[in-house]
Amino acid sequence: NLTQQVFEDGRIASAEDLLTTKYVADTGKTVAEAVQEMISKLGENIVIRRLVQYKLAGEGIIDSYIHSNSRVGVLVELHTDRPVSDREALRELAHDLTLQVAAANPRFLSVNDVPADVVEEERKIYMAQLVDDKKPDEIKARIVEGRLKKFYQEICLLEQNFVKDDALLVGKLIQQAGKRLGTPINISRFTRFEIGGS
Structure with missing residues (x-):
């Protein structure tokens, strides 16, 4: 193997x-x-x-997932500020996050990680779609911001709806888990490979 x-x-x-x-x-x-x-x-x-x-530096956990079709593989690294007594709960969270990455295919961890040129390109596309619209500019700007928010929800892991509970954002899931486990939890990094992907 x-x-x-x-x-x-x-x-x-x-x-x-x-x-x-x-x-x-x-x-x-x-x-x-x-x-x-x-x-x-x-x-x-x-x-x-x-x-x-991945090599864990400090406290946390690394989890992996290979999808049943063996075409998608994921690694997720979580970092905690201190040791967690309930390692199984932390492992379960990490595993849920590998499933999320496999299913939703995020490109970035957070909105702050999206390069400015990618955001600007999306903004231009949305503005071009509204060029003939008779709405006031401030309404158009709000429409563009709404579309950008939806764009972030598609490409940013922390902004995505959790695949096991779509009423919950991934970022909120991690925050809640940190409170339950008594330490802040952060995703250090994640990688998703797909056969035939680049």
Whole structure:
């Protein structure tokens, strides 16, 4: 299992490193050679392009999720200010967040992480859609801001409706969990890989 191999071998920092290491299931060959064998057997092109490895610094938890179709994989790292006595509750929160990332495919953690040029491009699109509208400019501006808010809800993890309870935002879910567990909880980072994705 390549995932387990990357997890256990701290020296693997890139896809290139992985391809040159010995394959854990058959140490007589490299991962690159094992991939070539899989290509021959399956008749499908397999390319390992990206790799991430999380190492927890401080208190918190890292959780992973591979979707049942094996096409989507997610890592989520949560940070806490101090140790949490109910590790299972923290693990459950982290797992719920991996499911959220797999299902909703956020591009950014928060509104503050969205690059200004991305926001400006969206704003221009929304303004162009209203150019022939006879509404006053202040109404148009409010419409644009409303559309931007909806845009943020689609692309920012903390602004998304929680997949298990769409009346609850992910940011609020994390805040509530922190109160229950007695320490602030923050998402340090998340990664979502999809087969065929970039």
